[in-house]
Amino acid sequence: MPKAVRELLQNGHSYDEPDRMPKNISITNLDLIMYVVAIIGHFVDLAVDLNVAVRYYLAKEMEAFGWTLAFILFPAFVNTAVSIRMYSQDKQQDSLTNEVTRRHWLRIFILVLQMAPILRFTDALIYAVKSRRAERKNDPASQRLYYHLMLKEDSDAALLRIFECFLEACPQLVLQTAIMLMGHQQFTLHQSLSMTSSLVGMGWCLAAYQRAVRFAQEDKLNVTWCGSAMQTVWHYLLTLSRVMSVAVISHLFPYWTVLACSIHILVMTSWIQLYERPIFCAQTRIAEISFSFALGCVYLFTYILSVEGRTRYRYAMYYTMCFIENSACGVLWYLYIRDEIRYSTVFYIVLVLIVVPYVLGVTVMVVYYSFLHPTLRNKNEAVSVAFKVNDQTFEAS
Structure with missing residues (x-):
């Protein structure tokens, strides 16, 4: 029995060895660097957003301060609840990763400092280092x-x-864009830093999520780096179009925007409850609906796969609905924008950012599913094996 397993068993943990692991499980320097970058990037995003909120408060822009702070605290609350649920599941399953649940003081940091992803990335980094040491x-x-x-x-x-x-990042980007369109230019540098940090993290986080999930699912092929890059571009472009659409309508009709976004979120929450029903929080009805509502808020900007199954029709329905919404936002921007913006380059830049990234994003998505999706490699490997079997059978005969 290996030393690591023996130590964990002695500490009262159970051990369930995975049925199948990837062929190459070596930890590279790039893997370690990416975890460190993820941890540092989280702190930078949080610091930049807090800086913007403080600037608004000092300038007596209380409405902008309130919204900025709300978009910091709400995702912190959601991440805290989801993270505690994860740790609770680990403890119920007597998982080897449940030792962090005994560190009660860390939960305080999770709640106050929005540290939930940091704890997971830190644990992942620790296990990566230990795996590398074991290899050596x-x-x-x-x-x-x-x-x-x-x-x-x-x-x-x-x-x-x-x-x-x-x-957090997408709503902050919507808010800062809407404020800049309204002519509040006192803190343009700080707004630009906040918007830049949000833009950098948006596309990659979703591609990283899908890649991580597929790595963890041992019965599926992993996404190649080329496929991850295509996913990043696809989600980045579509999310950019969504953010710009919501931002311009927030600039024109702020209160109606709140109503429209609420309806979209409720529709998505109902869709999740009726057709997807993720099992992550299925133990209690309230937890299940709350998790579906959190996902419905995410679906305001993008679509992630919460359950297994055929994705073609779900993507088609979601992106068709978003295209109609984006088109409506573009039409309202064209009809109701004030004249000083209508006759400036900003007017045309906004129209381009509403339409062009969306079309390009859908195109990249189609290319990815046509040529780079792991299922295609699985099919190609199956066909290759079939040809080899047939050739051997033919030679034997």
Whole structure:
């Protein structure tokens, strides 16, 4: 029995070795660097947004301060609730990763400092280092164990990053864009920093989530780096179009925008409850509806797969609805924008950002599913094996 497993069993943990692991489970320097970058990036995003909120408060822009602070606290609350639920599941299952639930003081940091993704990324980094050390010691059993734990932490952290990016980064980007269109230019530098940090994190977090989930699902092929890049571009472009559409309508009709977004979220929540029903919080009805509502808020900007199944029709329905909404926002921008903006370059830039990224994003998505989706590689491998079997049978005969 490997030393790592023996120590964990002695501490009262159970051990369920995974049925199948990827062929290459070596931890590279790039893997470690990416975890460090993710941790640092989280702190930078939070610091930039807090800086903008403070600037609004000092300038007596209380409405902008309130919305900015709300878009910091709400995703923090959601991430805290989801993270505690994850730790609760780990403890119920006597998971090897449940030792962090005994550190009660860390929960305070999770709640106050929005640290939920950081804890998961830190644990993933620790397991990655341990897996690498086991590889150097020529201990393949421990290497596999820590690699499996790293994948589990990585997939949990990626889900938390989804909520952080699309409940915090995207709303912040909408808010700062709407404020800039209204002519509030006192803190343009700080707004630009906030918008830039949001833009950088939006596309990658969703591609990282899908890649992490597929790594953790041992019965599926992993997404290639080229496929991850295509996913990043696809989600980045579509989300950029959605953000700009919501921002311009927020600038024109702020109160009606709140109503329209609420209706969209309720429709998405109902869709999740009726047709998807993720099992993550299925133990209680209130927890299930709350998690569906959080996902419905994410669906205001993008669509993530919460359950297995055929995705073609779900994507078609969702993106068709979003295209209609974006088109309506573009028409309202064209009809109701004030004259000083209508005769400026900003007017045309906004129209382009509403339409062009959406069309390009859908095109990239179609290309990805046509040529780069792992299922295609699975089919190609099956066809290749069939040809080899047929050739051997033909030679034998």
